[in-house]
Ligand code: HEM
């Protein structure tokens with residue numbers, strides 16, 4: 001892939017979402033693109049457009065069905081895997097509904113999963129999340145140092161979603177490995193993508209067979225019993241939904257918790273303020289979501305459309321850069337500053353329109369618990385080695401290692 | 410003051426309910442509607458405005474100031 005990794009000279013016509021400096025701090029590139037070329041283009045990584053202005057994003061999410069969700073990944077599958085995926089789709093229908101489904105297919109699947117993720121439903125997992133957060137802190141607190149990403153942020157989302165789905169939270173580390181395999185490493189390594197995709201599919205196929213024989217009180221059993229348009233779901237579709245619910249909430253939420261802890265470790269003033277004024281948690285969490293929004297999504301163009309001064313053609317890919325929209329000066333005051341008590345915050349970290357993140361209430365609950373427990377137990381902390389911090393980028397951006405030290409009285 | 414949720418725009422982000430719990434009801438999939446026929450009790454006008462300005466779908470309208 002060395003060809004793809006040449007240095008970028010012109011971001012407007014040759015952007016690279018994996019450029020290491022961009023992954024570390026994309027803000028300056030977004031500002032430049034928004035003002036000079038809000039719909040940028042690249043031939044790298046399979047070729048794509050990328051939208052960075054808030055209003056353009058709002059317009060693009062409404063261009064349905066011209067912009068299709070059947071391939072929402074920002075880096076397309078290699079040709080052979082794409083053909084396999086198309087063949088499977090012909091046999092069983094959309095792969096991971098609702099995220100890969102377009103109207104009218106999308107709505108019944110979305111409505112099927114939303115009741116599991118309402119604010120009231122996710123509150124049922126707060127105590128589990130809180131106990132988990134305390135256990136994780138117990139393991140590092142006496143050492144005076146730890147990795148806020150690896151030892152903490154990364155450990156929470158896989159176990160919470162496992163608990164919800166009805167699979168063993170004890171296997172959290174494996175679920176994280178699988179998710180990174182398809183979503184992070186798999187972006188630039190097709191073999192890893194294939195390998196982990198098969199592992200996840202096989203895992204759920206076996207589980208569905210078990211639950212069909214012996215239903216339990218869990219989400220998988222309820223999906224087995226459910227009907228869409230009067231028909232029960234086939235096993236391939238159920239495992240596709242479970243696949244989505246497993247991977248969609250892991251990298252993403254872990255990135256948000258990790259970015260927040262990275263921010264507070266490196267910005268002592270904000271950290272002291274939040275520790276002293278816990279009533280700021282609700283606006284502070286929304287501000288973390290705005291400023292460090294981890295997720296970009298993509299659409300496949302299926303009919304000619306225009307956006308700004310650009311004409312999109314069938315077959316093109318369009319990357320929806322929600323994180324860039326969150327720093328649009330047309331919409332946000334002081335967009336490049338973290339303002340913990342920002343009261344007007346219409347950020348789009350969870351996307352917009354019909355594909356709005358189904359797990360947003362869950363992600364917010366997990367962030368709330370993770371940050372409150374950390375601040376309660378470790379109010380004073382700082383980066384122990386700023387150069388050792390690493391970031392992953394692409395579809396999901398967030399810190400992968402955040403070494404911190406702390407003294408606890 | 411009176412408010413209303415534009416049903417076709419609401420995607421259930423739940424920002425309104427989190428900010429102004431008394432002014433909104435959520436249905437079983439998490440989409441919002443204005444509580445109390447949209448009538449905002451005196452003293453909650455500022456909360457109503459904040460809900461409007463935090464809804465990412467621009468789905469809440471003030472229909473009477
Ligand atoms: C901070 C954490 C998270 C962020 C930033 C995030 C972001 C997003 C975004 C931007 C979308 C829109 C997709 C599109 O437009 O194509 C999305 C969709 C989705 N997310 Fe999340 N997500 C997060 C956590 C979660 C969690 C915890 C779950 C739980 C399983 C989840 C499940 C989903 C599902 C099922 C969809 C598809 C919805 C649809 O297509 O209608 N996400 N997410």
Ligand code: SF4
Pocket residue numbers: 414418419420421422423424425426439440441463464465466467468469
């Ligand atoms: S904030 Fe807007 S989109 Fe979200 S539930 Fe309320 S009205 Fe609906």
